Amino acid sequence: MTQGRSTIKEKIKNVVLVVLFLFTILLLYFFWKDEELKEFSLADLRFSDEKENVIAINDITVPSHIDICFGNETYTKISANKESYWDGSDMSVFAAVKAVISSQDTYTEEITKEQYEQIMSFVSLRAVFEYFLPFNEYCSFIAPDNSSAADAIESISELGFSQGSTDSLFIYDGKSDKYFRVVSDFSSETLLEQASVLAAEENQTYYPLKQYVGNDFAERIFIPSILETDLAPLNVSQDFGEEDEKAAEEAARSFFSGNFDFVRKIEEKSGRIIYMYGYGEKTFTANTDGSFVYRAQPEKSGNGSSADTYFAALEKALVAIADQGGFATSTDQELNPYIAYAGELDGGGYRFEFGFAAGGENVYFENGSPLEIEVCGGQVTYFKRHFLNFDEQKAHTNSFSETASALNVIAGNYENIYTILRSTVQGYELSEEERGAQGILYNSDERFNYVTGSICDMSSGYLYKEEEKELVPCYVISMARGNLAVYFDIYTAELLGFNNFSEGRGASYAN
Amino acid sequence: MKRIVAIFLVAVIMIFGACGTVFAAEADPNITIVNPVADTPVNSTSLLISVKIMRPQTIKTTVLKETVTTQSTVAADGTVSETRTVTWNSVFESENFTTTTNLSFYTKKLENVAQGNYIVRVDTIGSDGKVLYQTSRSVTVAEKESEAEVFSSNSSGAVNNFLQSLLKSIFGN
The missing domain is CATH 3.30.310.160 (YycH protein, domain 2)
Known part of the structure; x- marks a missing residue:
């Protein structure tokens, strides 16, 4: 009887010890986490998969925009809806790229810039990556068993398909400024038909800047003939x-x-x-x-x-x-x-x-x-x-109105843009032909030509105006090899601001 | 024969008369029609008009399409003669476009443009509404000629392919 009682006592002691031990852990948890009791919830203790909310690399590695040529010197530029073209349910440029990369029967050759531009004047599409993307790593990532990796290609700046050569994937390597084509047994004919029909229905017509102003530019800059939008300030x-x-x-x-x-x-x-x-x-x-x-x-x-x-x-x-x-x-x-x-x-x-x-x-x-x-x-x-x-x-009002003419945004502000270019972009040298006395262009025609010749891209978006606590619908003019972005109100063409990247990117430059 | 020559002359006079109405006044030195480009046919069903204006003024743009009608006439003596009449019909007429800056562009995209000869005419309008200058550019919209192949389909690709495959098989990927 006595032995039985002592056994029960020992068991109670053990339970108490376990409870005290658990309380100690809990108190230490609160002490270390520096949390109040009311903030505690059992949900905090559940095991969670750390990668649950991680964005997949394939979902974020998408082109900055997709440019489509309709084959008659008219183009369109797909920015907002690019994901549905890149890897959508109806069509997938990504799947086409993957098919070429995965093909066991490919050959790669370097082509000239002239050949590249000529082939892209057919019905064609170009997926433009405005950020660094290494070619060989990307090939290995999307198709581990690929045989297309080529050491000569460093980066992917553009991936293109053209009706001028449907068995080829065209690549522009911006890092080395070289052009390539990868020939495989994949045919891009269906993809190009789908893309051009869909883009013609959905998107506005763009023309190269040279067709508007007459000058020939090194960069392909597409400008909308008319841009209608329903974007509202936020x-x-x-x-x-x-x-x-x-x-x-x-x-x-x-x-x-x-x-x-x-x-x-x-x-x-x-x-x-x-x-x-x-x-x-x-x-x-x-x-x-x-x-x-x-x-x-x-x-x-x-x-x-x-x-x-x-x-x-x-x-x-x-x-x-x-x-x-x-x-x-x-x-x-x-x-x-x-x-x-x-x-x-x-x-x-x-x-x-x-x-x-x-x-x-x-x-x-x-x-x-x-x-x-x-x-x-x-x-x-x-x-x-x-x-x-x-x-x-509240971004879209569904009440579409014509924006300020993209071309006249440049024409009406080229003096401002010239001043910003001169005052910000360091190391972006003028060629001898472009340079006037002491590097200053006095002639307004020269300044206009210099400004238009410095443009890399023009698109629309929102600019965050910190003081006004507002997102303003804007035109973005990317200039000087991407070292400068200048923003204009999309409706009034008023200069809103600029972002100067020429001093470098990186932690050492940040506030 | 004399009659045929006379009819031909009448036709020629009509053509130049019609053109005369198009090119009535001298060109404006502050206006440049950038697009369509001179002496370059357009191979598209859409036509981009881009006009560079280099001072504050008002312009009006008109696009005229050439229409040729041929009429056969049988004379009393049985001689058949043909009369070619050329007329220029307006297919587009813009509203007045006024700019207040020293540099601006007027742009217009025309859709579903049929093949043929066109004249793009830009009238410079004075403050009293009168046409001061007429600047024009003729353009032909034609079917696109088949383009030459950029990459020849000779055996160089196959040779490259063979060499690359051979190198891969020797050294690996």
């Missing part, structure tokens, strides 16, 4: 409000392994808050404009490790972005992202910049991009996020 609020210190703190905590051990908090008079780990190995800065910047010193000194392949770095970047809430704002608004820039870093590794769209139109900033991330040696060394909250439903 009011925005910043991602983290000035008073929303808590949200910024949460974002900071996620960069420091979930706790603030060995982290100092510095509050500046301007309202900026800096969290610093150790002796500055990692810093997190919450800016008053709703943006935040995280920097970490690379753990390995010197160059990035050999593991820093483009797609490994991109995947690391996408996982890091997902860990920080993906492309959702602090009010859980899901943004529609795209790659605005990708490039190799000087010291090794890669830098990616992501933009987001509003009503299908890209949103541009006068300084930097909404999300910038650098991966070096398999480690995220820089992360800047500047998201905005807005009501996307």
Whole structure:
């Protein structure tokens, strides 16, 4: 009887010990996480798949725009709806590219620029990538068993198909400024028929700039003859409000392994808050404009490790972005992202910049991009996020009106553009023919020709005006080999601002 | 024979008379018709008109299409003669376009343009509404000729293919 009681006592003691042990763990959890009891939920303890919200590389690696030639010197440019052409349910340029790359019977040859331009004057399409995309890595990524990889091709700037040679995939490598064709047993005839019919029904006609102004340009710049749009200005609020210190703190905590051990908090008079780990190995800065910047010193000194392949770095970047809430704002608004820039870093590794769209139109900033991330040696060394909250439903009014003539935006503002070019773009030298006395062009015709000759692309979108807290529908003129973007109001042709990339991109240039 | 020559002369006079109405005044030095390009046929069913205006003024653009009618006449003596009459009919007439800047462009895209000869005429309109200058450009819309192959379908590709396959089989991909 006595022995039985003592056994029961021992069992009770064991249970109590287990309960105390669990309480100790729970208390330690609250202590380390620095959380209040009311914030705790069982959902926090569930096992979650970290990759659940990671954007697939194939979903983000899409062209910046797709240009279609109808074969009679008329073109169209597909920007907002490019995904449905690239890999849609009805047609897929991606599937065609993959078919060529996967083909076991291919040969690759370098062609001249003249041949490339000539072949693209037939009914043709061009998927234009305005960011760095390495050719061989991309081939291996989309078709691991491919036999098309060619060492001569460094990057993919354009992928094209043409009715002038339906058994060929045409590639423009912007990095080496070379043109290639990959001949295979795949025929692009059906794809081109589908694309040209669909594009003619859905999109507006564009002409090359040279047809409007008479000059011959090195770059192909497509300008709409008439552009009608229903884009409306959008009011925005910043991602983290000035008073929303808590949200910024949460974002900071996620960069420091979930706790603030060995982290100092510095509050500046301007309202900026800096969290610093150790002796500055990692810093997190919450800016008053709703943006935040995280920097970490690379753990390995010197160059990035050999593991820093483009797609490994991109995947690391996408996982890091997902860990920080993906492309959702602090009010859980899901943004529609795209790659605005990708490039190799000087010291090794890669830098990616992501933009987001509003009503299908890209949103541009006068300084930097909404999300910038650098991966070096398999480690995220820089992360800047500047998201905005807005009501996307209000982007389209369904009341279409004619915009300011794209051509007259240039003609009416070429003096302004010339001044901006001269004052911002460093190292973009004029040729001897273009150069006037002391590098200044006094003649207005020369200035107009210089400005139009510097244009790389013209498109529409939204510009974020920080002071007005507004997204303004705009024309974007990309100039000087992509080193400068100038923005104009799409309805009034008024100069809105510009973004100067010529001083470089990268953490060392960021605020 | 004399009658035929006389009819032919009448026809020629009518042609130049019709053209005379098109080219009534001298060209405006501040207007350049950039597109259509001179002496370059258009091989498309759409026609882009681009006019460069180099001072603040008002213009009006008209597109005229050449129509040729041929009439056969049988004389009392049985001689058959043909009279060719050329007329220029307006297929497009723009509203007045006024610019206040020193450089601007007037652009217009015409769709479903039939094959034939056209004249693009730009009238410079004065403040009193009178035509001060007439700048024009003739253009022919014609069927597109078949384009030559850019890449010859000779055996160079096959040779390249063979060589590449051989190199791949030796050294791997």
